[in-house]
Amino acid sequence: MTNLEWLKKNLSEEEKSNVQMCVVFNEKIYKNTCNGKDCYDCPLNKVGDLIDLLLQEHKEPIKLKQWEKDLISLYDKDDECYSIDYGFSSFLTLNGLKEKGYFKGITDTSMTIKEILKNCEVIE
Numbered sequence: 001m002t003n004l005e006w007l008k009k010n011l012s013e014e015e016k017s018n019v020q021m022c023v024v025f026n027e028k029i030y031k032n033t034c035n036g037k038d039c040y041d042c043p044l045n046k047v048g049d050l051i052d053l054l055l056q057e058h059k060e061p062i063k064l065k066q067w068e069k070d071l072i073s074l075y076d077k078d079d080e081c082y083s084i085d086y087g088f089s090s091f092l093t094l095n096g097l098k099e100k101g102y103f104k105g106i107t108d109t110s111m112t113i114k115e116i117l118k119n120c121e122v123i124e
Contacts, residue, residue: 003029006058022050029053061121063105069122075113087112 001009007028015024022044026032034042044050064072075091088094089109097103105123106116 001058002055003058004054062119063123064120065124066122
């Protein structure tokens with residue numbers, strides 16, 4: 001299912017009447033709001049970019065408990081100890097916890113910590 005198909009299926013009638021598709025896309029897919037932001041700074045400002053994003057395969061958010069997200073965010077430091085380019089599987093502690101049954105929402109352990117945090121949703 002593409003992002004466009006997902007939006008069509010999951011938008012309310014009020015959301016469907018919004019004339020700015022980029023606003024709806026930001027809110028539904030990226031969980032961002034455009035309030036106080038300049039459209040010229042938005043990556044969805046270009047029609048071609050918006051179309052490309054709408055035609056991409058829709059990915060459900062990674063579901064994490066609050067403490068799981070908090071723990072992973074400790075590894076999202078841009079300093080000498082950690083790198084945002086390291087994947088989840090690079091950290092033995094996180095792998096050990098996953099083997100014990102935690103982090104069930106993370107199915108692709110090759111994703112970077114930054115990608116996981118960007119695509120996660122807190123549950124519970």
